[in-house]
Amino acid sequence: MKVWRAESAARAGGRGRAQASPLETTKATTANETTKASPSLDAAKTGTPLDTLPFGVTARVVSLNGERAIVRRLMEMGVVPGAPVRVVKAAPLGDPLEVRVRGYHLALRRAEARTIQVVTENS
Amino acid sequence: MSLVESPTQTKELSRPFEAGGSAEARGGLVLALAGNPNAGKTTLFNALTGLRQKVANYPGVTVERKEGVWAFETGTGETTSVRIIDLPGLYSLDAASIDEQIARDVLTGRVEDLPAPDVVVAVVDATNLERNLYLVTQLLETNRPVVVALTMIDLAEREGLEIDAEKLSKGLGARVVPVVSKQRRGLDELAEAVFEAARSGAGRGAGWRLSDEAEAELSRLAGVAGVSLEKDGRGAAVSARAKALRELYAQELPEDEERREVIRAARERLSARSKNWWQEPLLARYEWIERVAAGAVRSRLRRIGDATEHRGATERIDRFLTHKFIGPLVLLIVMLLVFQTIFSWASVPMDLIDRGFGALGEAVRASVPPGLLTDLLADGIIAGVGGVLVFLPQILLLFFFISLLEDTGYMARAAFLMDRLMRGVGLHGKAFMPLLSSFACAIPGIMATRTIENPKDRLATILIAPFMSCSARLPVYTLMIAAFFSEQKLFGLVSTGVVIIMSMYLLGVAVAIGVAWILKHTILKAPPPPLILELPPYRLPNLLNIAQTMRSRAWIFVKRAGTVILAISILLWALVTFPRTGMPPVGQETQSAVSQATRETGVEARGEPAPGTHPSPQESDEAGERLRHSFAGRAGHLLEPLIAPLGFDWKMGIGLIASFAARETLVSTLSIVYNVGPDATEESPSLIDAVRRARRPDGSPAWTPLVAVSLMVFFVLACQCMSTVAIVRRETNSWRWPLFMVGYMLVLAYVASFITYQGGRLLGFS
Numbered sequence: 001m002k003v004w005r006a007e008s009a010a011r012a013g014g015r016g017r018a019q020a021s022p023l024e025t026t027k028a029t030t031a032n033e034t035t036k037a038s039p040s041l042d043a044a045k046t047g048t049p050l051d052t053l054p055f056g057v058t059a060r061v062v063s064l065n066g067e068r069a070i071v072r073r074l075m076e077m078g079v080v081p082g083a084p085v086r087v088v089k090a091a092p093l094g095d096p097l098e099v100r101v102r103g104y105h106l107a108l109r110r111a112e113a114r115t116i117q118v119v120t121e122n123s
Numbered sequence: 124m125s126l127v128e129s130p131t132q133t134k135e136l137s138r139p140f141e142a143g144g145s146a147e148a149r150g151g152l153v154l155a156l157a158g159n160p161n162a163g164k165t166t167l168f169n170a171l172t173g174l175r176q177k178v179a180n181y182p183g184v185t186v187e188r189k190e191g192v193w194a195f196e197t198g199t200g201e202t203t204s205v206r207i208i209d210l211p212g213l214y215s216l217d218a219a220s221i222d223e224q225i226a227r228d229v230l231t232g233r234v235e236d237l238p239a240p241d242v243v244v245a246v247v248d249a250t251n252l253e254r255n256l257y258l259v260t261q262l263l264e265t266n267r268p269v270v271v272a273l274t275m276i277d278l279a280e281r282e283g284l285e286i287d288a289e290k291l292s293k294g295l296g297a298r299v300v301p302v303v304s305k306q307r308r309g310l311d312e313l314a315e316a317v318f319e320a321a322r323s324g325a326g327r328g329a330g331w332r333l334s335d336e337a338e339a340e341l342s343r344l345a346g347v348a349g350v351s352l353e354k355d356g357r358g359a360a361v362s363a364r365a366k367a368l369r370e371l372y373a374q375e376l377p378e379d380e381e382r383r384e385v386i387r388a389a390r391e392r393l394s395a396r397s398k399n400w401w402q403e404p405l406l407a408r409y410e411w412i413e414r415v416a417a418g419a420v421r422s423r424l425r426r427i428g429d430a431t432e433h434r435g436a437t438e439r440i441d442r443f444l445t446h447k448f449i450g451p452l453v454l455l456i457v458m459l460l461v462f463q464t465i466f467s468w469a470s471v472p473m474d475l476i477d478r479g480f481g482a483l484g485e486a487v488r489a490s491v492p493p494g495l496l497t498d499l500l501a502d503g504i505i506a507g508v509g510g511v512l513v514f515l516p517q518i519l520l521l522f523f524f525i526s527l528l529e530d531t532g533y534m535a536r537a538a539f540l541m542d543r544l545m546r547g548v549g550l551h552g553k554a555f556m557p558l559l560s561s562f563a564c565a566i567p568g569i570m571a572t573r574t575i576e577n578p579k580d581r582l583a584t585i586l587i588a589p590f591m592s593c594s595a596r597l598p599v600y601t602l603m604i605a606a607f608f609s610e611q612k613l614f615g616l617v618s619t620g621v622v623i624i625m626s627m628y629l630l631g632v633a634v635a636i637g638v639a640w641i642l643k644h645t646i647l648k649a650p651p652p653p654l655i656l657e658l659p660p661y662r663l664p665n666l667l668n669i670a671q672t673m674r675s676r677a678w679i680f681v682k683r684a685g686t687v688i689l690a691i692s693i694l695l696w697a698l699v700t701f702p703r704t705g706m707p708p709v710g711q712e713t714q715s716a717v718s719q720a721t722r723e724t725g726v727e728a729r730g731e732p733a734p735g736t737h738p739s740p741q742e743s744d745e746a747g748e749r750l751r752h753s754f755a756g757r758a759g760h761l762l763e764p765l766i767a768p769l770g771f772d773w774k775m776g777i778g779l780i781a782s783f784a785a786r787e788t789l790v791s792t793l794s795i796v797y798n799v800g801p802d803a804t805e806e807s808p809s810l811i812d813a814v815r816r817a818r819r820p821d822g823s824p825a826w827t828p829l830v831a832v833s834l835m836v837f838f839v840l841a842c843q844c845m846s847t848v849a850i851v852r853r854e855t856n857s858w859r860w861p862l863f864m865v866g867y868m869l870v871l872a873y874v875a876s877f878i879t880y881q882g883g884r885l886l887g888f889s
Contacts, residue, residue, distance in 0.1 A: 064402065068374060069219060070653045075405040076215040077655060078254040083409070088438065092447045093543035096552075096654050102253045105437070105658035107539045109546075112653050 047119035050085065051097065051110040058086045059118035066115030078102040079116060087113075152205045152321055153238050154193070155229060157262060158246030159255050160212030161532070161659040163274035163304060165668050167246055168209045170304040176209075178675040180856075182235055186211055186225045187573075187675075195314050205317070208240060214254075216261040220576045230265055241321045242268045244313070249279035249286050249301075250660065252420060256295075256412045263297060264329045264368070266361045268320035271299040272313055278660075282435060285421045294415035296330060305665070328361035329368075331411035333403050336396060340389045341367045372401055437532075437660040444536055454540050457533070458559055461524045465517050465563040470594075472516040480509025498700060499693070507692035510785070511685040514566050514846065518680055519673050521560050521567040525574075526672040528556075530664040534574070535656055542654055548636050549643035551575055551652060554584040558635075561591035562628075565847045566684070569854055570676060577652040583642045585854060586864055589847050590635035592628045592839060598787040599838050600624050602805035603831040606814045623832070631839050634871065680850070687849035695784050695845075698755040747798040755780050769837065769873065770830040770880040772819060779843070786843045829888045833880040841872035 047062045061083050064071045078101050079085065088098040088105065096109045158164040168176070172191030181188045189209035196202055210229060211222035225234070232239025243262050247255040262269050271291075279286060292299040298316040302309035332338055344367035345360070371390065376383045393400040443449050484501040491497045528534040534556070542552030553575045561568030565588045572588070575581040604620035611619035643649070750756055759776035766776055774796045782789040790805045797813035804810070817825040842848065842865045851861040 063399070068401070072217065072405065073219055073653065073655050075402060076217070076257060078257065078409065080406050080409045089445065091445065091539050091543060092451055095543050096539060098445065098539065098658060104251045104254060107654060107656040107658055109654045112655060
């Protein structure tokens with residue numbers, strides 16, 4: 001599948017950007033709607049890993065790829081595709097990072113931040 | 124079809140709210156309190172229950188089980204009560220940690236002697252609405268009646284957020300009641316909502332939908348289970364969907380063989396569409412939450428969740444407290460203060476307890492005719508109880524600071540600052556505080572490891588905590604240095620004693636680092652645990668919460684560890700008392716070593732005994748004679764061949780055995796063995812002199828500087844502390860780990876002492 005290959009290419013290329021397929025269009029949804037389009041989870045949308053985002057810049061999460069237990073916990077904490085995030089600062093020894101998401105602060109190690117792909121608004 | 128219609132009554136409560144009679148007679152409602160950490164759950168729990176609460180552990184694990192009774196007046200003026208189970212703070216029900224596992228078990232009624240709750244009250248922090256609602260969506264999915272208690276509305280308003288509880292209620296499909304716990308506002312409305320929810324008896328189910336493909340899989344799975352909306356009604360259909368959802372998106376496969384295959388096939392179909400197929404429910408929940416929140420929240424700033432909103436007071440404070448240079452400096456000052464408190468200030472009440480129990484023992488001796496029973500009472504039981512209670516000041520003080528730091532939000536910052544350093548050793552940032560506390564005493568330190576969620580990390584921290592040189596080792600170091608290294612200077616500059624004591628502290632730390640590394644690479648092998656830690660907003664501490672924490676910690680220690688400590692101290696008393704030789708009845712001054720010692724437990728130093736209590740030389744000789752003939756004395760002889768390579772003789776062997784009660788017991792035991800009298804301290808000239816003059820049978824001195832160093836090394840590394848063993852037993856819920864700890868520490872101590880003594884001799888020291 002095309003979606004996959006883009007993702008694996010992104011991984012193989014490390015931080016190099018793979019060709020991103022165009023964003024899926026999501027149907028407008030309401031709370032009571034019974035059907036809706038497939039959510040935009042796919043790793044096709046590659047961005048930069050969160051740990052490379054400069055401090056103070058707000059970016060949007062596009063995908064999470066990593067160990068399932070870690071990604072699950074991150075998503076439970078509100079770091080899901082579409083959510084705006086900002087790296088506030090790093091701890092004195094450079095790791096972990098302090099990240100602001102959904103109006104609160106979260107400490108993450110760089111290893112965890114690396115599983116989060118983000119794009120900045122103007123990119 | 125829509126799942127959002129008004130809940131149908133699937134279960135009529137047999138105990139309606141209005142019914143007469145006492146709540147006890149009716150059995151009463153059972154309510155579970157669930158919420159994110161820092162959401163104000165504990166404050167609400169304390170406000171609802173007051174002091175009517177008890178703390179225990181869930182069977183088989185060390186997750187704290189808090190329960191209380193909420194008594195209030197109903198509209199008709201009658202008093203009724205509700206049983207409240209306070210679940211551990213959680214972010215999700217997807218069992219990533221033991222806490223989450225337990226919470227799910229409680230909600231589904233799978234915990235022994237705990238009925239499934241009739242209603243779940245979800246505590247939601249209004250200033251952090253979206254993330255707090257994640258747990259609520261999961262609670263709604265369990266199909267239990269849910270009432271939302273919305274806390275911190277005042278703070279939310281100050282941040283420019285206006286939350287319409289009515290609209291939020293409608294969007295969620297569950298009553299939302301704003302509460303201000305401290306001022307007891309909204310508690311009546313909460314009670315009303317709880318009973319209303321209990322009467323309706325069912326929740327609303329999930330409000331969100333997955334993609335058509337995933338929904339089709341869920342319907343198929345629910346259908347395979349033989350449940351359909353038409354046949355079994357809405358409640359059963361919701362439950363079946365929830366079960367299918369759980370099975371499909373869990374990381375493991377279900378037990379049942381047939382079901383296993385069905386699930387596997389469904390997962391394969393979904394994963395063919397997207398590699399991250401399993402993330403779908405998580406995203407769907409948040410998309411639903413965003414829609415619900417958007418309908419209920421008006422922000423005078425920008426949309427919540429948008430990272431461009433104002434930077435609050437917390438971020439301003441953190442500009443200093445997690446600053447590159449100022450941050451570690453502040454942490455250092457805070458730690459110094461905590462350390463100073465538990466290390467030295469606690470010694471004042473500890474001395475009082477110690478002396479009080481000493482006096483009580485004397486009083487018993489004075490008023491009861493002398494005999495074995497009196498000895499047991501005064502030296503075994505009273506001294507043992509004193510030995511337990513003497514730890515309370517340190518435990519209370521440490522937990523005062525820990526809960527203060529937790530409550531204000533600073534503790535998470537300490538972990539944030541220290542994580543990189545601790546990770547180097549393979550530990551979690553949260554291990555820092557317990558290890559530091561262990562320099563005062565390992566008991567409260569080990570109790571403080573509960574904040575570490577990962578069980579392997581927690582265990583590793585517990586197993587190395589006793590290497591931190593605690594205050595009980597100081598008397599041993601002091602005696603050795605006073606006897607052999609006093610007035611010596613290294614290079615004419617620093618006192619040798621200071622250098623030696625420093626080396627002992629460093630030795631403990633170095634060995635702890637090495638052992639932690641080995642443990643994390645062998646029996647506790649695990650990938651480095653992720654650090655995904657909320658840095659909660661700074662808040663003013665709640666003194667009631669702090670007092671409750673201190674109370675429950677103290678109680679847990681006294682009840683669980685205390686019984687073990689008491690039992691061991693009686694056993695040790697027996698070891699130094701029996702068999703009794705044909706000595707004449709003894710007076711009150713000649714007490715056995717351990718009794719003296721257990722009274723000193725945990726106290727670093729005692730002043731000189733009051734004048735006039737010095738035993739006569741003859742009585743001292745008798746006491747020494749009795750000890751030498753006791754089981755402990757004989758064991759000392761038996762041990763001698765084993766400990767001779769470390770430079771120890773059998774008299775020191777008795778000291779090693781007796782000091783299992785507590786390390787500083789070595790001092791009083793040696794004074795008895797050397798006939799100085801049991802009341803000598805590590806600074807008594809008579810004891811120092813006796814140690815210097817002690818001879819072996821061949822006439823050579825028993826103690827040399829090298830023997831002294833070897834003994835100190837032994838005391839740094841050996842787990843010579845029954846209280847530590849008792850608390851580890853309690854905190855790990857098994858005898859396996861405390862025994863393992865005693866064993867490996869003993870081996871390490873032996874090897875290190877052996878190397879010190881034999882190596883020292885090879886190098887020409889004596």
